[in-house]
Amino acid sequence: MYAVQKQLFPDQKTDTAKKHRSGTFVDNMKLPVHRWFRYSAGFSAEWVNALIIEIKEDKSDLLVFDPFAGSGTTLLAADYVDVKSIGIEAHPFVSKITHAKLSWSESLQNFSTKRDVILNDANEMTPESLNYPDLIHKCFNKDTLTKLDRLKRAWIKNNDESPSSSLSWLALTAVLRSTSSAGTAQWQYILPNKKKKVTSEPFEAFRNQIGLMIADMRLFQKFSKKNLGRLFQGDARKCPDVPDNCADLVITSPPYANNYDYADATRFEMSFWGEIQNWGDLHQAVRQYLIRSSSQHASKEKLILEEILQKNILKPIYNEISEVCHELAKERLLHGGKKHYHTMIAAYFYDMAKIWYEIKRICKNDAKLCFVIGDSAPYGVYVPVEKWLGKLAIAAGFKSYYFEKLRDRNIKWKNRKHRVPLHEGRLWIDT
Ligand SMILES: C[S@@+](CC[C@H](N)C(=O)[O-])C[C@H]1O[C@@H](n2cnc3c(N)ncnc32)[C@H](O)[C@@H]1O
Structure with a gap:
């Protein structure tokens, strides 16, 4: 066992507890660098790290690929043990976060100098009119926003x-x-009308955050000298930046077909930085680039169900998906929101089918693939996600698939008054 594991993952849990949580980000909030930004869509760094170490025992010159890199869990776990990695992330704001995390090898001196300059300039700045979207005014009192605005202007300068x-x-x-x-x-959606206690003052919080980051970087740099992870902001359905036949191991978690809106999850932060003015801007700024896993996405694009179902690439699951989507098309008429789950599910599998072909191109002949994935049941209609993804993988040229269940879940859909049991686990694909 690597010494790095002990130092970086000091809070060892029992195997069962760890297994149940390997699909979640919770434990990452205790880990250096991973904890710099809470990304509730992320998975467990500890599990990824253990898997990389296991595979590395057989293959020394390993390249790990994560087509849905998110907050960079896989790339950072690879960096921990000096393994090369490539990630793709389509969400522009999340890519920026990950890009920053991958800068852990920066000189500590440079970073602390930058902190001091920003804090000094922010201290000397006079308040200006606060030109922010309504959401931001609702989320901060005036004094706090004035200070954050000074920090932001000092950062820009x-x-x-x-x-x-x-x-x-x-x-x-x-x-x-x-x-x-x-x-x-x-799911990290901001709730401006649900007030909570403010726990920190901006200047102090900024200084403390950088203090924590510097401490993490110091620890990380003790083990690893070079950042080997490369992140491309792009689309995993077509990623020409990644060469053919290069990946030995794919560790990833794609969006689930469960209506989570990745764009909405960063609405607050993007509004602060002026990247969007209102909720309506999210589609253009983010959603248009992503796998269509939310009904907002499907309704905005005015998708036509039959057109998607007829796509050749969906042939291997045509009968099953067609039945489910038509049931959803009927079901939606019985619900107030009339959500576009029927087209969302069709578009989701259409997008994911393309992913398999692209990953096949990128993987070596003996690569190992692991997708952390969950099933879903919009409006109580069951969608066997791992089975359909497995079939689509075979159609793209992979040999076989196997699903390892990790935990039961139905938290999200329980709110919508249905009791369809759901689960989450690892879809292993053989090349
Ligand atoms: C379940 S999250 C992955 C989280 C990651 N494992 C982590 O620990 O942070 C799925 C990610 O896929 C990204 N995504 C969605 N569509 C994409 C696409 N077409 N290409 C690349 N990434 C995409 C989302 O923005 C999201 O960050």
């Missing part, structure tokens, strides 16, 4: 596109939630 700039951008982004009076829902 000193931004030189260096790793230290990227790291200090993340530090300011990371303190927005703790300095805000707005609550956060389970």
Whole structure:
């Protein structure tokens, strides 16, 4: 066992507890670098790390690929043990966060100098009119927003596109939630009308956040000298930046077909930085680039069910998916929201079918693939996600698939008054 595991993962849990939580980000909030930004869609770094170490025992010159890199869990876990990795992330704001985390090898001196310059300039700045979207005014009191605005202007003034700039951008982004009076829902959606206690003052929070980041970087740099992880902001359905036949191991978790809106999850932070003005901007700024796993996405694109179902690439599951989507098309008429789950499910599998072909191109002949995935039941209609993904993988040229269940879940859909049991686990694919 690597010494790094003991130092970086000090809070060892029992095997069962760890297994149940390997699909979640919870434990990452105790881990250096991973904890710089809470990304509730992420999975367990400890599990990824253990898997990489296991495979590395047989293959020394390993390349790990994560087509849905998110907050960079896989890439950082690979960095921990000096393994090369490539990630793709389509969400522009999440990519920026991950890019900053991958700057952990920056000189500590440069980063602390950048912190001091920003804090000094922010201290000297006079307040200006606060031109922010309504959401931001609802989430902060005036005094707090004035201070955050000074920090933001000081950051902009000193931004030189260096790793230290990227790291200090993340530090300011990371303190927005703790300095805000707005609550956060389970999936990180911001709740401006649900007030909570403000736990920190902006200047102090920014300084503390950078203190924590520097301590983490010091620890990380003790084990690993070089950042080997490369992140491309792009689309995993077609990623020409990644060469053919290069990946030995794919560890990833794609969006689930469960209506989670990745764009909405960063609405608050993007509004602060001026990247969007209102909720309506999210589609153009983010959603259009992503796998269609939310009904917002499907309704905005005005998708036509039959057109998607007729796509050749969906042939291997045509009968099953067609039945489910038509049932959803009927079911939606019985519900107030009339959500577009019928087209969402069709588009989701259409997008994911393309992913398999692209991954097949990128993988070596003996690669190992693991997808952390959950099934779903919109409006109580069951969608056997892992079975359909497995069939689509075979159609793209993979040999076989096997699903290892990790835990039961139906938290989200329980709110919608149905009792369809759901689960989450690892879909292993053989090349
Ligand atoms: C379940 S999350 C992965 C989280 C990651 N394992 C982590 O620990 O942070 C899925 C990610 O896929 C991204 N995504 C969605 N569509 C994509 C696409 N077409 N190409 C690449 N990434 C995409 C989402 O933005 C999201 O960050």
